Amino acid sequence: MASISPATPWQTHSLTTTNRTTHLTITQSLQINPKRFQSFTVNSTPPPLVVVGSANADIYVEIDRLPTQGETISATNGQTLAGGKGANQAAARSAGVPVILDAGGMDAPIPVELLKHVDILSPNESELARLTGMPTESFEQISLAVAECHKLGVKEVLVKLGARGSVLFTEGKEPIKQGIIEAEKVLDTTGAGDTFTAAYAVAFVEGKSKAECLRFAAAAASLCVQVKGAIPSMPRRKAVLDLLQSL
Numbered sequence: 286m287a288s289i290s291p292a293t294p295w296q297t298h299s300l301t302t303t304n305r306t307t308h309l310t311i312t313q314s315l316q317i318n319p320k321r322f323q324s325f326t327v328n329s330t331p332p333p334l335v336v337v338g339s340a341n342a343d344i345y346v347e348i349d350r351l352p353t354q355g356e357t358i359s360a361t362n363g364q365t366l367a368g369g370k371g372a373n374q375a376a377a378r379s380a381g382v383p384v385i386l387d388a389g390g391m392d393a394p395i396p397v398e399l400l401k402h403v404d405i406l407s408p409n410e411s412e413l414a415r416l417t418g419m420p421t422e423s424f425e426q427i428s429l430a431v432a433e434c435h436k437l438g439v440k441e442v443l444v445k446l447g448a449r450g451s452v453l454f455t456e457g458k459e460p461i462k463q464g465i466i467e468a469e470k471v472l473d474t475t476g477a478g479d480t481f482t483a484a485y486a487v488a489f490v491e492g493k494s495k496a497e498c499l500r501f502a503a504a505a506a507s508l509c510v511q512v513k514g515a516i517p518s519m520p521r522r523k524a525v526l527d528l529l530q531s532l
Contacts, residue, residue: 345514383489385443387482388412401438405489407482409445427452428460443485445478451503453495463499466507466528476515481506484525504528 346360388395388408394416400406410421419430431442431454442454450464484505488498504525512518 385482385486385489387479388416389478394418397437400434403439405441405443406434406439407443407445407485409447409478413442413444424452428454443482445481447474451481451499453499455495461495461499463496463503466500466503466532468507468511471510473513473518474510475513476518477506477509479515480509480519483519500529501525504532 345364347362348358348360350358352358383404384402385405385407386395386399386403388406389412395406408416410427413419413427413430413434414421417430417433419433420426421430427444427446431444434442435454435456440456444452444454446452448465450462452463453461455461481502485498485502488501493501505520508520508524508528509518
């Protein structure tokens with residue numbers, strides 16, 4: 286376990302397959318530029334952001350097409366990079382620090398005892414479906430699945446919807462929707478969800494409103510998908526604030 290401040294680099298990790306490229310990679314960092322976007326200026330002593338999880342070696346390969354079942358094909362390029370879900374962006378609590386649990390990579394239901402200690406659960410729609418055993422194809426279905434999470438003790442659920450944006454569900458309140466911030470080009474979605482959750486966590490511990498946290502996270506994810514690979518694609522804070530300033 287390591288403790289860092291939001292002003293220092295944070296990272297994310299995911300496995301992504303596209304029709305041109307298969308990636309298992311990690312990401313880079315955001316750094317503070319308090320002068321660029323007044324709403325996102327930070328205190329002189331920012332609160333800690335605690336990251337818990339594994340640190341692994343990720344393998345990144347590029348292929349011309351996806352293999353069929355049982356087929357072996359040659360990669361055109363490959364790299365080994367540092368990674369791991371914890372080395373990337375899973376935020377956790379110690380002594381009262383809020384817990385944000387990213388549901389990436391979880392195929393089985395999360396133990397109820399664990400959920401009771403989670404402040405914000407952050408799945409995408411397919412992960413939400415797996416965790417609850419409920420369909421999540423429509424907003425109504427997503428809302429019902431989130432209600433099940435509320436019953437298990439999670440007060441807030443941050444659902445990532447890819448090209449449809451994101452929604453923050455807080456028990457007893459109206460959902461807050463955030464559309465995507467259009468990217469000039471989409472090269473690689475590796476790590477976009479991790480980038481979103483990590484950026485939300487940074488804004489959250491800095492005391493921003495929920496709407497501001499969602500907007501900051503959407504901007505970070507927009508920049509992420511424009512660069513290949515998870516480490517190179519994780520934007521620095523200056524780039525995120527510059528994008529927000531331009532909107």
